Structures are given as structure tokens and as C-alpha cells.
Amino acid sequence: xxxxxxxxxxxxxxxxxxxxxxxxxxxxxxxxxxxxxxxxxxxxxxxxxxxxxxxxxxxxxxxxxxxxxxxxxxxxxxxxxxxxxxxxxxxxxxxxxxxxxxxxxxxxxxxxxxxxxxxxxxxxxxxxxxxxxxxxxxxxxxxxxxxxxxxxxxxxxxxxxxxxxxxxxxxxxxxxxxxxxxxxxxxxxxxxxxxxxxxxxxxxxxxxxxxxxxxxxxxxxxxxxxxxxxxxxxxxxxxxxxxxxxxxxxxxxxxxxxxxxxxxxxxxxxxxxxxxxxxxxxxxxxxxxxxxxxxxxxxxxxxxxxxxxxxxxxxxxxxxxxxxxxxxxxxxxxxxxxxxxxxxxxxxxxxxxxxxxxxxxxxxxxxxxxxxxxxxxxxxxxxxxxxxxxxxxxxxxxxxxxxxxxxxxxxxxxxxxxxxxxxxxxxxxxxxxxxxxxxxxxxxxxxxxxxxxxxxxxxxxxxxxxxxxxxxxxxxxxxxxxxxx
Amino acid sequence: xxxxxxxxxxxxxxxxxxxxxxxxxxxxxxxxxxxxxxxxxxxxxxxxxxxxxxxxxxxxxxxxxxxxxxxxxxxxxxxxxxxxxxxxxxxxxxxx
Numbered sequence: 001x002x003x004x005x006x007x008x009x010x011x012x013x014x015x016x017x018x019x020x021x022x023x024x025x026x027x028x029x030x031x032x033x034x035x036x037x038x039x040x041x042x043x044x045x046x047x048x049x050x051x052x053x054x055x056x057x058x059x060x061x062x063x064x065x066x067x068x069x070x071x072x073x074x075x076x077x078x079x080x081x082x083x084x085x086x087x088x089x090x091x092x093x094x095x096x097x098x099x100x101x102x103x104x105x106x107x108x109x110x111x112x113x114x115x116x117x118x119x120x121x122x123x124x125x126x127x128x129x130x131x132x133x134x135x136x137x138x139x140x141x142x143x144x145x146x147x148x149x150x151x152x153x154x155x156x157x158x159x160x161x162x163x164x165x166x167x168x169x170x171x172x173x174x175x176x177x178x179x180x181x182x183x184x185x186x187x188x189x190x191x192x193x194x195x196x197x198x199x200x201x202x203x204x205x206x207x208x209x210x211x212x213x214x215x216x217x218x219x220x221x222x223x224x225x226x227x228x229x230x231x232x233x234x235x236x237x238x239x240x241x242x243x244x245x246x247x248x249x250x251x252x253x254x255x256x257x258x259x260x261x262x263x264x265x266x267x268x269x270x271x272x273x274x275x276x277x278x279x280x281x282x283x284x285x286x287x288x289x290x291x292x293x294x295x296x297x298x299x300x301x302x303x304x305x306x307x308x309x310x311x312x313x314x315x316x317x318x319x320x321x322x323x324x325x326x327x328x329x330x331x332x333x334x335x336x337x338x339x340x341x342x343x344x345x346x347x348x349x350x351x352x353x354x355x356x357x358x359x360x361x362x363x364x365x366x367x368x369x370x371x372x373x374x375x376x377x378x379x380x381x382x383x384x385x386x387x388x389x390x391x392x393x394x395x396x397x398x399x400x401x402x403x404x405x406x407x408x409x410x411x412x413x414x415x416x417x418x419x420x421x422x423x424x425x426x427x428x429x430x431x432x433x434x435x436x437x438x439x440x441x442x443x444x445x446x447x448x449x450x451x452x453x454x455x456x457x458x459x460x461x462x463x464x465x466x467x468x469x470x471x472x473x474x475x476x477x478x479x480x481x482x483x484x485x
Numbered sequence: 486x487x488x489x490x491x492x493x494x495x496x497x498x499x500x501x502x503x504x505x506x507x508x509x510x511x512x513x514x515x516x517x518x519x520x521x522x523x524x525x526x527x528x529x530x531x532x533x534x535x536x537x538x539x540x541x542x543x544x545x546x547x548x549x550x551x552x553x554x555x556x557x558x559x560x561x562x563x564x565x566x567x568x569x570x571x572x573x574x575x576x577x578x579x580x581x
Contacts, residue, residue: 102560196541209539238546239539307523318500325501327575332566338576339501347503355502359493359512360519362500373523378536380529385537417515418522434540458540 004029005165006481009074009222012168016063016073023063023073026168027056027117030075034119034166037484043141043151043161045080046088047120055117062115070225072115077161077170080121081128082213083202084108087118091204092136092157093126095324095331095349105202106237107171107213107230114229119167123157126351127321128178128206130154131423134414135353143185144482145449149407152182152423158216159186163482169217169226173203175210176309177403177427180439183216184402184451187441189468189478190216191223192427194458195434196241198227199234207316208239210309210431219478220440220469224248227461243459251462252469257290259467260395261454265295266302267400267426274445275401282442282452282471283399289470294395299387304380305429310421311364311377312432318361324349356417385433392457397467400426402439402451430455438464441477486524487517 004012004026015021034047052075059073078084081091083101085108090096104112112118125135133141133156141156143149144164151160155172159182162170172179174192183190191214198213205211215226228249233242263283268276287293326332326345333344350358364373391398403423413420430437435458442452452471456464472478493513497504504512558571567574 099564102556102563195539196543235548239541239543241541301529304526304529307526310519311523311526326566327573329564329566336577338578341576343501343503346501350502355500355508356512356515356519358500358502359496359516363488363492363496363516363520366496366499375536376526376529376531378538379531379534380526381537382534383529383531385540418518 005033007168008218009071009168009225012074013070017068023056023059023117024053026073027052027075027119030119030167037164037166040147040484041142041144041160041164041166042139043123043157043164043166044077044120045090045092045123045138045157048087048118051087052117052119059115059117069114071111071229073117074168075117075119076111077119077122077158077167078108079124079155079158079170079172081124081173081204082108082171084118087121089121089204091127092124092138093349093351093354094137097331099330103202106199106234108202110230122155122161122170125154125156125353127204127317127354128154128173128175129317129353129357131177131181131420132414133157134410135351137351140410143407144484145187146407146447147484149409149448150185152185152403152407154178155216156182159183159188159190162186162188162216162218164484165481169215169222171213171230172216173211173213174431175207175313176431177424179214179216180427180437180451180453181403181424183439185407185449187449187451187477187480187482188216188218189220189223189438189440190214191227191438191461191464192430192436193227193231193461194241194436196239197231197459197461199237199240201234201236205320207313208320209316210313212431220465220472221249221252223438224252224465246462248462248465251466254466255290256286256467256470259291259397261286261291261293261467262297262391262395262398263293263295264297264299264302264391264398264400266299270425271401271404272406275404275406275450278443278445278450279401279452285474286399286467286471289474291467297391297395297398299391301380301383301387302429305384305432306421306425308377308380308384308432309428310360311373312381314357314361315364315374316361318358318365321354321358353417381432384429388433388435388457396456396463397460398455400453400455402426402453406445406448406450426453434458436460436464438468440468440472443477486520488513488520
């Protein structure tokens with residue numbers, strides 16, 4: 001890996017500011033890195049070289065006028081379910097293979113305004129449904145730490161691109177763990193912000209009460225910088241929270257002495273013994289930094305979160321994906337009548353996991369089953385939220401594994417949906433409660449990354465950054481770069 | 486709880502997805518297996534617990550009903566599979 005592609009955002013920013021490097025040099029170095037490693041990693045659905053070079057020129061012009069912000073001239077990737085005007089947004093689905101967005105998502109617009117440079121769009125599980133990128137209709141992404149293993153999902157392309165030095169940062173979306181689990185698998189930092197903190201306008205909808213966009217970066221400082229650029233009220237998203245955005249970088253200065261961190265025991269049930277050991281060491285380090293760790297926390301409704309999620313998310317998805325009818329945009333099967341065309345469009349345009357979830361959601365919402373499934377799941381959702389609310393009266397944050405296992409091999413889980421779903425068992429409760437969670441690198445098992453998840457109450461991103469940053473300063477796992485060449 | 490073949494066919498028709506016999510058999514197994522996992526929720530006492538639809542305490546967010554520019558016709562039609570005279574063209578709705 002050459003020097004420029006191993007940098008963090010803040011290191012690259014310092015070089016740009018001191019005029020030791022130009023955005024064009026930085027951008028070209030990343031395009032070269034993409035050309036070199038993409039045949040192995042396959043993290044990009046599309047590379048937008050022309051846009052990148054034009055935006056880099058523009059950024060250099062701004063910098064020469066002395067107008068430099070923290071993201072000016074910084075090369076980035078975006079997950080391919082985020083709309084960028086005039087570029088393809090495929091969701092890694094045959095349904096949207098040739099769809100060109102007619103407008104910018106709010107996050108893309110804000111990053112453009114901040115001067116970031118778009119290198120391209122990241123591969124994902126189709127419509128963000130999956131935990132390994134094996135559900136991409138185009139190709140799976142490989143883990144840059146071990147090419148025979150999955151990078152996690154659904155934001156596997158973004159996680160692998162950041163880990164392999166193919167961009168300085170990316171944005172993912174997280175409905176049940178789709179930022180944090182791949183961040184854990186690829187040894188990067190991934191934040192799922194509080195529901196409502198980042199506008200979902202221009203994010204292709206999966207499960208609207210759970211979806212949230214967040215930064216995927218090389219360290220916590222970069223995560224704070226990217227969140228600062230994308231957070232805040234947006235009238236185009238009716239679930240956007242109208243509240244002031246704090247200065248996230250300021251929270252990195254404080255130590256964590258006396259902070260109270262709880263360890264909910266249910267999150268360690270069914271976790272690989274090796275992963276448990278890594279977490280034990282990480283918690284020991286948090287204690288050494290002055291945090292008060294309580295190992296006896298219980299959130300008894302946790303075991304029900306997976307079932308709640310696999311009722312609510314497919315139900316919402318079945319409604320959101322009804323729009324793909326082959327009439328207005330997207331893939332359209334040729335058949336003599338409208339109904340035949342619609343049924344064949346959806347048969348040919350959606351992959352197996354998407355169909356499975358549409359079927360599941362349609363069943364859960366259908367007449368006679370609504371109370372037993374959907375309504376029941378919404379009630380248990382309330383119980384899960386209440387338990388978190390109670391816990392956060394006593395603790396500043398909770399610490400758990402991000403995923404029960406290190407990255408697994410291709411083909412290990414794809415044949416058994418229930419087995420695959422278990423990969424998100426530790427991240428799902430956070431989406432159900434709408435609160436904030438971050439995954440940071442916590443070590444390795446035989447060369448395979450393991451992540452630590454920190455969970456905080458709604459709008460506690462400053463607290464999570466503070467703890468996670470202190471941990472990174474003391475450990476340095478985040479400084480190790482993936483070996484792929 | 487095991488779904489019958491007829492139930493799977495019915496769900497597929499509600500979803501407007503054509504299925505082969507092979508698809509139906511596979512989904513019958515997989516969906517039944519997933520629904521089995523949901524049985525655990527029956528054990529949870531939710532008496533008197535209100536449902537949560539979303540995690541923010543928001544109610545009916547409305548904007549002012551004022552005119553503003555929308556996407557151009559050209560932009561909207563750019564992704565249309567079939568179009569005619571500046572409009573979306575759909576296939577025959579009524580069968581003969």
C-alpha cells in the first residue's frame with residue numbers, strides 16, 4: 001500500500017493544508033490503488049473516475065484560495081444505495097442495475113458541499129439484506145484481511161474499501177448491523193448514529209423505522225469528522241430530528257475516568273470463546289483507562305430481539321419494495337399484460353433473499369396474522385427499549401461484541417438463512433431501540449479481525465466517541481492495515 | 486408451525502412474484518423454519534404494553550402546502566422502461 005492510501009482523513013487533511021500534497025495527487029493515488037486491488041477485493045460496483053478528477057481539481061482550487069474544511073479534497077466512496085445525481089444507484093440488484101439517480105441524497109449533497117471527492121459506489125447485499133455481500137446480484141466482496149472470507153454486510157463493499165485503502169472513508173447504512181458488523185469483520189470504525197440524526201432522504205428505503213446512514217472510517221477521529229458533515233435536521237426527511245448538532249471532535253479531548261460502562265451478559269451467550277477472550281481484554285483496557293466496569297448487567301428481553309427484527313424489518317421492506325413494478329423505473333420484464341409483466345419483473349429482478357423477506361413481511365402483515373406477528377413484535381420492541389432506558393439511568397454506555405464470530409468463509413452460512421441472521425444478533429437491538437452504537441477494532445484471532453461494540457442512549461454519539469477514542473489511543477489496533485496488495 | 490404449499494402460493498400472489506414449483510418448495514421450507522423462530526415471542530408477556538412504531542417521539546410531521554419546483558419531466562422519464570409522448574407507457578391492463 002502506498003503512503004497516501006494508508007492515511008486517515010485527518011492525516012491527509014494536514015498534508016493538504018500544508019500544501020505537501022494536492023487533492024489531485026491524493027485522488028490519483030486512490031484510483032491507482034483501486035486499479036491494483038479491485039480484481040481481488042471487488043469493493044466497488046462503479047468507479048466514478050471522471051467525477052473524482054473534476055472534483056479533485058475543484059478542491060485544489062478551493063484550497064489554493066485558502067478555503068479548506070476538514071473534508072475538502074478527501075476521496076470517499078458511498079454505499080450503492082445512496083443517490084448521487086447523474087450516477088448509477090444499483091443497490092447491488094438486477095432491479096436497479098441501470099438506474100441513474102435524478103437527484104442527490106442529502107448526505108451526498110452535504111459531502112459535496114464539504115468538498116469531498118467521489119471515487120465510486122460500494123458493493124452491498126442486495127437492497128441491504130444480508131450479512132456477507134454474498135447476496136449482491138453482481139459479485140461478492142472479499143475481506144482484505146483474508147480473501148477467502150466475507151467482509152460482512154450489508155455494507156461489505158464500504159468496509160472492505162476502507163480497510164484496503166481504496167478510499168479514505170465511506171458511508172454505509174445500518175438497519176440491523178449493516179455498518180457495525182462489516183466494520184468489525186474488516187477492522188475499521190463503523191458508527192450507527194441515533195435514528196433521526198442523519199437524514200435518510202435519497203437512501204433507498206429498506207425498513208424505514210430502522211434504517212440509518214453512518215460513517216465507515218479508519219479511526220474514531222475520522223468518524224467524528226464525517227458525522228459532523230452529515231448530521232443535522234433535514235426537512236426532506238420527515239423522521240429527521242430537529243435538534244442542535246454538537247461539536248463531535250471536542251468530545252475526543254476528554255478522558256474516561258469515572259465513566260460507568262455496563263456489560264450486558266445476554267450479549268455473550270452463544271459468542272465464540274475466542275471472541276469472548278478478545279472482549280475480556282478490551283474491557284480490562286477500558287478499566288485501566290479509569291472507566292468503572294459493571295460485569296453484572298442483564299437486559300432480559302435481548303434474546304427476543306432477533307425475532308422482533310425479522311418480523312418488523314421484512315414487514316416494512318415488503319411495503320417499501322412494492323414500488324418495483326417495472327413501470328416507472330428499473331428492470332422491466334417483457335410480457336403481454338401489466339400483471340404478467342409485474343410478476344415476472346419481480347421474479348427476475350429480485351434475488352432469493354429479497355424475495356424471502358418480501359414473502360415473510362407480506363405474510364406477517366396479512367389478514368389474520370397481523371396481531372400475532374407484527375403487533376406482538378412492536379410490543380416486544382417497547383420492552384427492549386425500556387430495558388435500555390433503565391440501563392442508561394445507571395451506565396454511560398454498554399460494551400458488547402459486535403458479532404459473535406470473526407469473519408466466516410464464503411458459503412458457510414448462505415444456504416441457511418437463520419444461521420446467517422444470527423451474525424447480527426448483537427447489533428440488532430440497537431436499531432430496534434433507535435439508539436447509537438459504534439464498532440471499533442479490538443484485536444485479532446489468527447489474523448482475523450474482532451470488533452468491540454459500544455452502545456449508548458439516543459444522541460449519545462459524543463459519549464461513544466469519547467470512550468472509543470480513548471480506547472484507540474491506548475491500544476492502536478486501528479492503525480494496523482490489511483495485508484492485501 | 487409449517488406453511489402449506491397453498492399458503493406459499495397465496496403469499497407469492499400477494500407479493501406479485503411468479504414462482505416455479507422449485508421456488509415454492511424451497512420457500513415453504515425456509516419460511517416455515519423462520520416462522521418457527523418467531524414462536525419464542527409467544528412466551529413474552531406483553532399485557533398492557535403499547536406497541537412502538539418508531540423510536541422518535543414524532544407525530545404527523547407536515548410541511549406547508551406551498552408550490553415549489555419538482556424534477557423535470559425529462560429527468561423523471563429518463564429511467565422509464567417504456568415511454569410515449571412524454572408519458573410513462575404501461576402494458577395492457579385488461580386482458581381479452
